[in-house]
Amino acid sequence: MYRILTFNNISVKGLERFPRDQYETSSDIAHPDAVMLRSHKLQESEVPEAVLAVGRAGAGVNNIPVEAMSRRGIPVFNAPGANANAVKELTIAGLFLAGRHICQAWAFARDLDGTDAEINAAVEQGKKRFTGFELPGRTLGVIGLGAIGVEVANTAIALGMNVVGYDPEITVRRAWQLSSRVDQAHSVDELMSRADMVTVHAPLNEATRGLINGSRLAAANPGLVLLNFARSEVVEEQAVLEALDREHLAGYVCDFPSNALKGRDNVIALPHLGASTVESQENCAIMVADQLREYLETGNIRNAVNFPEVVMPRGGKGNRLCVVNANVPNMLGRISTALADAGLNIEDMYNKSRDELAYTVVDVEGAIPPAVVETIGAVEGVLRVRVIE
Ligand SMILES: NC(=O)c1ccc[n+]([C@@H]2O[C@H](COP(=O)([O-])OP(=O)(O)OC[C@H]3O[C@@H](n4cnc5c(N)ncnc54)[C@H](O)[C@@H]3O)[C@@H](O)[C@H]2O)c1
Numbered sequence: 338m339y340r341i342l343t344f345n346n347i348s349v350k351g352l353e354r355f356p357r358d359q360y361e362t363s364s365d366i367a368h369p370d371a372v373m374l375r376s377h378k379l380q381e382s383e384v385p386e387a388v389l390a391v392g393r394a395g396a397g398v399n400n401i402p403v404e405a406m407s408r409r410g411i412p413v414f415n416a417p418g419a420n421a422n423a424v425k426e427l428t429i430a431g432l433f434l435a436g437r438h439i440c441q442a443w444a445f446a447r448d449l450d451g452t453d454a455e456i457n458a459a460v461e462q463g464k465k466r467f468t469g470f471e472l473p474g475r476t477l478g479v480i481g482l483g484a485i486g487v488e489v490a491n492t493a494i495a496l497g498m499n500v501v502g503y504d505p506e507i508t509v510r511r512a513w514q515l516s517s518r519v520d521q522a523h524s525v526d527e528l529m530s531r532a533d534m535v536t537v538h539a540p541l542n543e544a545t546r547g548l549i550n551g552s553r554l555a556a557a558n559p560g561l562v563l564l565n566f567a568r569s570e571v572v573e574e575q576a577v578l579e580a581l582d583r584e585h586l587a588g589y590v591c592d593f594p595s596n597a598l599k600g601r602d603n604v605i606a607l608p609h610l611g612a613s614t615v616e617s618q619e620n621c622a623i624m625v626a627d628q629l630r631e632y633l634e635t636g637n638i639r640n641a642v643n644f645p646e647v648v649m650p651r652g653g654k655g656n657r658l659c660v661v662n663a664n665v666p667n668m669l670g671r672i673s674t675a676l677a678d679a680g681l682n683i684e685d686m687y688n689k690s691r692d693e694l695a696y697t698v699v700d701v702e703g704a705i706p707p708a709v710v711e712t713i714g715a716v717e718g719v720l721r722v723r724v725i726e
């Protein structure tokens with residue numbers, strides 16, 4: 338029986354991927370084999386020694402101590418692209434909300450008092466405050482052309498906008514998906530200087546913390562509208578407030594409310610709703626549940642943020658050995674020597690590395706005795722050894 342410890346509200350459709358006769362899933366499990374979560378800020382101490390994998394039913398993994406998990410030989414899975422459409426829709430909605438002052442206008446209309454004739458008079462008198470602008474012909478800057486950024490860029494093109502994009506590490510897959518009408522910026526500064534509206538879709542990490550700062554806002558076009566559905570810390574909030582006060586920035590639409598943003602006319606802060614659709618929650622939970630199951634049951638790794646992709650079809654009737662080790666020379670030699678010394682014949686083998694880690698899957702004929710596992714586990718640099726029968 339495998340045990341999955343859950344944090345947050347994980348879609349039932351995802352939890353149903355774990356067969357009840359083989360899996361127990363609960364937010365209250367003493368000795369979990371895996372952890373599944375959404376935005377819960379996971380502490381290393383919440384991951385017991387025996388945990389084999391962590392699954393993030395979503396995109397961002399900045400809430401997970403990924404480096405600590407890597408040191409312990411634990412893959413962290415996520416669900417690339419599974420919530421991209423949901424975030425794209427809300428971001429595109431954000432363009433309209435800002436361009437037409439919809440939230441501010443709605444608040445104005447909602448609070449009108451008096452007779453219908455008086456309300457009508459106030460409407461006609463007040464509506465000039467909410468004159469907006471249309472999207473065709475405006476330039477949208479998209480920072481981060483991953484699963485979400487590409488969808489946002491292509492939709493903005495379809496809406497008649499000009500789009501300029503910046504992503505220093507765009508993948509070949511995303512480049513193929515991106516409309517050829519999206520213009521490339523070579524830096525954030527160049528993008529900011531060319532755009533009327535800017536939307537950020539890069540992950541939060543040490544390189545992107547404070548990516549949108551005071552000097553970048555100062556160099557941007559006056560009247561810029563900034564959208565942030567990535568992470569709060571990618572944008573320096575104080576710099577945004579100052580740029581709004583100076584009216585250099587015309588609006589800030591984000592998914593991350595805070596005290597400082599409260600009560601500001603030109604700020605629309607939503608309660609982290611980017612991925613909060615039934616479809617996206619199901620997609621993410623199903624994708625991550627399937628990846629966790631595959632890892633637990635076969636050792637295969639798909640979509641881990643800290644491990645290489647290793648997918649080897651299960652052959653024969655023997656055991657499978659899965660070894661996580663430091664990416665240093667001669668590990669493979671020592672693993673195969675230990676197997677050969679025990680008289681075990683290797684049927685198939687796959688070894689791949691990523692950064693400081695390497696992962697090896699070996700199918701052998703017959704059963705692997707515990708002593709062999711112990712020998713391999715004692716090799717310097719081996720972080721984890723597991724046998725799947
Ligand atoms: N508001 C929400 O509910 C919500 C939902 C999903 C994702 N997100 C956030 O959005 C982020 C992006 O999601 P995604 O699914 O598109 O991820 P993704 O990994 O597919 O794309 C991220 C892209 O950002 C690029 N990037 C990295 N550093 C960059 C930099 N310095 N400048 C420009 N581009 C850079 C990467 O090369 C990559 O192409 C997530 O990491 C998460 O933090 C928020």
Ligand SMILES: O=C(O)[C@H](O)COP(=O)(O)O
Nearest residue numbers: 375376395396397612613
């Ligand atoms: O990175 C993500 O996938 C989003 O921020 C979604 O977070 P959530 O799963 O808590 O809604």
